[in-house]
Amino acid sequence: MELVPVLTEDTHSSNHTFTHDLTFDDIDNGGYEIIDVCALPSQFSTSQSRVRVDDDPIMLPLVNVHSSCDLQHVVPVNDYNVSGNIDLTGLPSSDVDIRPSVPTFHNVQTHDGEDVPLEDCVQTVTSTHVQSSAHTNVTPQLRLIDVVERGHVSSHVYASPNGTMFWKPDVSDEFKPSLDVVYDTWEDVVKMYRLYAEKAGFTTRLGTAKKTKTDKTISHRHIMCNRASKPLFRSSNTGATSSLIKRRRRTKSKRVNCKACIRVSPIPGTTKFQIYAFYESHNHSLVEKDNVDLTRKRRNLGFYEQNFIHKLSLNKIGATKAHKLQCAIKGGPQNVRGTATDYKNFARDVRIYIADRDAELVVENLSSRVLTLNNFYFYHEVVDGELRFLFWADGVSRCNYEAFGDVLAFDATYKTNQYGMIFVPFTGVDHHTRSVTFGAALLVDETIDSYKLLLQTFLKAHTKQPLLVLTDQDSSMKSAIKSVFTESKHRLCMWHIMDKLPSKISSEELENTDDLRASIHELVWDLIIEPSTFEERWHTLIASYKLENHTWLKNMYAIREDWVPAYFKDLSMSCLMKTTSRCESSNAMFKVNSSASNTLVQFLMCFDTAIDWQRYHQREAEFASDMSTHSFKTDAPIEIHASVLYTSALFLKVQHEIDRSTNRCIISGTSIVNGITHYKVTHFNPKREIIGDFQVDFNPNDNSASCTCMLFGRLGYLCRHIFIVFHFNKVDRIPEQYVLKRWKRDALPKWVHSIDHRYSADNDEESKLRNDIIDMVVCCADRLRSRPDKLISLRDEISAIKDRVFEDIPNDPPCNKKDAVISGFYGKVRSGPDNVPFVPPNARHKGSRSDKRLVGAREKAVKQHRKGPRRCNECGKIVYDHDSRNCKKVAAAKAAAVAAAAVESAASAAASTIISA
Template sequence: MSTHEFEKSSSYDFNHEGHKSFRCSAIEISESSLIEYTKASASFNDSAIEISKSTLIQHTEGDKGKSTIDKEELYHPNVPADLIPKKGETVSTVDEGIEMYRTYGKAAGFGIRLGSTTTYGDYSLRKKHERKSYSKVTGCMAMIGFDRNYKTNTITVYAFEEAHNHPLTEFNEESLCSHNHRLSISDQELIFKASTLNIGATKAHKIRASLKGGYDHLPATKNDFKNFWRDYTNIVGPNDAQCVVDQLIIRRDNYPNFHFEYKLNDEELSAMFWVDETGKENYSKFSDVISMDATYRTNRYNMIFVPFTAINNHEKTINVGAGLISDETIESYSWLLKDFLSAHKKKPTMILTDMDPALTSSISKELQGCTHRLCMWHIMSKMPSKIDPNVVSNSDFKKRINQLVWSMNIEPSEFECQWDMMLDEFDLRENKWLDDMFNKRHKWIPSYFRDIPMCGLMKTTSRSESSNSFFNVFSSATNLLVNFMFKFDTALSKQRHEQKRLDIASRDTSPQLLFAPDPLKIEKHASLVYTREAFLKVQKQIKKAFYQCFQKTSIIVNGFQECTIVYKEVKSGKRPEFKVSFNAHEQTIDCACLHFQFFGILCSHAFRVLIDYNIFEIPQKYILDRWKKNILDVAFQKVNHRWQVCNTNISNLLRDAFSYYEKCIDTVVHDKETLQELVNALQELSVNCGKNVASKPSSNPIKEVVENVIGLHIADDIKIKVPSGIKTKGSGKRNRIKSAAEKAIAKSL
């Protein structure tokens, strides 16, 4: 007889959990009963095997180490009559019977536990096992037995023992009983969603307890939360790289303009790059200057996270692509840059990076024609370790070198002259590091980028590092790749939500003008076309034009009004002069300070001339698209895909269910009578809900639970392995930082 046939023709017995021991006995069919069944199988007819009550009790009372019922110490549950199982009562499925007895047990103050399934030859049975424990069950004989009729396929209660040999759990003790330690779907989702914010299982348990009104209202323990996260890690871990690649391929195949490529090395994931439609749209508008900065500690394999960062029309950093690479080699960076170009179809005007020689070589090879600039902050931060401390601490030297290095208003020839003077004055002519930095001056000194549009927009990778730090808030060196991708999505969602918020604020609000209610017309015009953040910068220049600039001379040369504008510096009292050339007919204006060339916004000297000649609107050619309102469709400013790809309909319905529940609460929270009506309706719904739903197993395999919570299918066939043995440059040892007390103790030993 097959296992399937055996399970259709068998008896099921449920014992209860003793109050003192907090353990449950299992669903059991005794081995002796199985032997009897095996012997009788040849003459078995369509009626089910019946294990008599006396046979069951005899077997249970004979268990080693368990007490028998003491007739003088019996406890009878006080529960509503409609919850008490009755002999002869039928249920549709075994699981329905389990749930019926569990509901009765909860009302009575005890719990049940299902035993493990064991196979003997062609037969399968559920059997009780002894387990190592700090306590033993009380040997209580309270039980229920079910009998399946093979012919009618009905399940009947054939045995029920109501009396217990121990006190039952009080209502306020329920949360302490192990049979109530069950994670709900809300608990599981909270554990996982909290992890996307770098909140661990222990803190998630505290949060859940707080939301539930205290630990007494939270059946699951801290260990239940931790065990779920452990199970999740154990299940996802071996499939990590495969899972990530599979899901990004699904995104590529199902979402418009989603780009994804990956690279393997001996079946191990070694590199990947991805960017979605919104990232592509952002790059198409803001590709004038981008930065890339490699970091690590975002995943347990030490794969290096490389975000590509641009600056949007609100002067905020935005992501225009991301990569993970296994090492910092020319080959890896070249592959990444090639795929970046494959996704975006055009090179940036300028790219900013650190001084990594492998990255520098890759850029010169893959981004020919793109201006490569080194991060000034990285270079200047090395200065204290490269120069005599006495010189570095000299305030005159610090002032001189900062003015020289960071200034955008000096010509290259003037920079070189002042650099030589500084070396001689502070006796630094023999310093090899300064000599090396001077030889690389065309890669990092602003004077050498004066002819590059928007070169002042980004002078350090702090923009990229800020973006990287932003992503690092949501990442950890212990992450699985799956976790990292969830956290990346969370960070990206937050970034794009902020961009949409700023878009709406710029569209729907008006900034305060300098001379309201009778503002300058040119300022009013600026407030209508620029985003709020860009307008504030324009307004600052207009304010300087009005209060700190005046026109000294003006002559006409070849149809151009050549003006000399004097700028009054407030702090120093200096009055530098700037030449401004203006043609009213052609609506062109140029200033020698090159402010517009650097930042894409007219300078105070130009605004002074426009105001003097009654120009009421900024000429269109000086309003760059990258600073305008509504340059991007609001629909693009979202993560139009979530990492979950399976069970999306169920996920959406769950979200809607919680949303409607919260809406109901918000509506009636201030009306006690209506709130009570809602509670009553929910109670009735909880009783009737699911009565017509097909019965499902009372406990799902943990893999299925994990898949449902994270919305990912975890493949059994692993073709792409996780990276192994990766170590980044400068990663060093990852030792825990010791406290002062630990150091003192170690020193004394």
């Protein structure tokens, strides 16, 4: 390569030209001292001088040689075939001896005002010796002042003559960016520089891409240190009209105008890229090893962390607690990717994604299940662009209702979503005596029409009406049930009624309310008395306490047929549920997973999680029934037969009846009428005191039997009185007509427990494979806990596998992008000309107009007397309402109240006197 320097004076002076031939042979001969030069973009220049290589737009860095002039020395990097004239404009006619030291770090000004340091990454050559009328020795050098070792990251620290500090990372050459390498794709460049940054102890960010003015193709792109650029502090307007009156936000900036970067340009005519500039040194310290987990790259959440946050959110665990759990699992925050703030930011991004498309997302989610899941039922209504009604029931729920839908309970619950929509689950009892859900709905209000629509939709999904429907005292529910469930018997929850008794009958009306409450409880909970007996005892009880005119008691007696068990004794399975406690228990189960801040689509997923837990417990009970054998309390063959027929939960109840038949009952009399034997069975308590006599009618021809206690009709299994008659007649097996299908082991088909019907389960092939891989790695690590050498080998093998995977797939796939991950969790809104957007409602349910609920006198009294009385050290009395700190204040308040009452009484008396006069 041959360069021809041309030295020219300013255009206003006489021109002097100095030409010198310089070759690399001259450099090799050692006739010149070494300086650092680097090829830079065309915008580099100063007011005093310019340098060009022929017409090539590349401009080169400055070396300060004199206070009155700048010298630019041009050596194109990695191109030894370029030669040309170097034009130095503005230099005086003087001898200049250029001897910059190595490495040199100078700053030059670009047209956009940026300071760019000369780095030791450039091609080094020998300086030319320019002779003129005078000689100037220039040695602008940096002093090496420290070598910092920070774990696996080390750096050399230099100081300039004016005290500016620079940190040069000490990284192996195999990881450093090279100007000789050609990269196939832009992503390969990014990956290379990020790997180098990780080794060096800093993080990167992408700079702007600049395009040509002609065809708008990218001319060059930058990847820079994340602390590049000058700090930018945003101001927040306080509302003043003048733009000058602004309040600076309390923000921090990581930017310190660091110039470390690489500059990349595409190779013309190809899709490949090449680095044309590499700036290695930083103007800030590098990241310590112990703080690597706080860098932006390590804080970037992967799919594993995002999925972890999502899964825990479905179990009412927020982002902050999710981060704490992850720290506990992985042994500290230093081992966790991302901070608590990053976790919260992802939860925020989820809310932003859902936003106004919430109603459409939940409808699209449920609609897709109709297409992909067998026997899934879904119905919704949109009125005036608002989602007003949702009902859904999957195939398992419909199968459960087919088997256990004889008794149905439902109750409204609130605060499950941020729109105030009322959640109404339908609940029953399965063959393990556990609660089971038949379907669910979201309503916008609790009017009669809304409940009618709900029950009509329920009937379309399940086709048959229940025998018994249990609710609270809601009048809208009652009217809707009467209108829609015409074949069902409606029953009110006994617990809700009896719970009101203490607040309805206070001590002011009756001196001893405890005796009354105990007597009423004993009467209404009697399951075997006749309705006429109940009415007679009720009147006697009310008269004895002189409460014949009590309004609430009169109202409850007027609707006695809707809640007293005596009026339901002839109804099949009438005592399976007497209260809505199962509904409230189910509602509480759903609220365990959900919260009032949830969107609709989030609530749906929380509902799915709760349903999966409910079905898991059902499957667990099913497994226990199939795989366990019970111990027997008697030697009766009928007990063994019962253990084969029934589930474990039901067998324990039947076993109890069989056991009591042998030690608590005796046959005290018999008679035969028309071939039917009538047995009188006397029932004893543990003290051998007679509880009562029951009649059992037994037909020896078909072993049919009935008892006046009517347990079989009320609960669906035989009583102890019938079992003693069976034992007496040597009946060793429970007759088939007394084995209800709903209590048998095979009440449900096996497919209902399939993983395909578990909504929160990762049952797609990709998730199964990921979980299998994780399980295998964990199992291997657990097996090698006491073998550190083997653990090291395992780690190395997994690391090698990781390297191969990342070599095959060097870039993160699009499915791992945050938006793609979130849309994978919550779905997408269907687009098209026929798609009309709609939004969730602003629901107002009963009692929602106040944040405070009404509190009864009983609850107030309980809260007031929750703490026991204690002695006041001031007045010496044992009191509830004060202590020594506020004794005088309370006493003064009481005295003032007494005085005010006295004044009011005196005023009333005086007024009465005046009126009389």
